[in-house]
Amino acid sequence: MNLEQYISSGIIESYVLGLISDEESAELAMMCQKYPELQTEIDMVERRFERLAFDEIIHPPMELKDRVLENINRSREKEPEPLPNYTFINIQPKQASTISVHVAWRLIFILLVIIAQVAIFLAIFYYLKYSQLQKNTDGKIVHHIAQAY
Incomplete structure (x- = not known):
């Protein structure tokens, strides 16, 4: 294959666009060493593509810059200016050795303790009453049986 056929095969355009394989790229590098005018042709194709890109450029509308x-400017106007006298609020809690409990939970806990104490008192009271009733009932039964004989 002579040089003119190689140039017209489209390999240079594919090389400039980055579309050729590694083998074809190695072959082109070898041909560039053998034929220095091939490098000149590569440079001309690169310039042609660059000029084509700049000639076919589509510019944005002129009013787009004004809208942006x-x-x-509108977003800058909406941002409030930082006030020089601001209050610093520390959001990191102090390392306290005590635990704070809400007042309502404290009242509920106290109420539960009182209810538990009343329940224990009533349980003991009725247990003693029941024991006393059992003793009285057992004595009456024994006495009643003794009278029957």
């Missing part, structure tokens, strides 16, 4: 700058 207007949005930026």
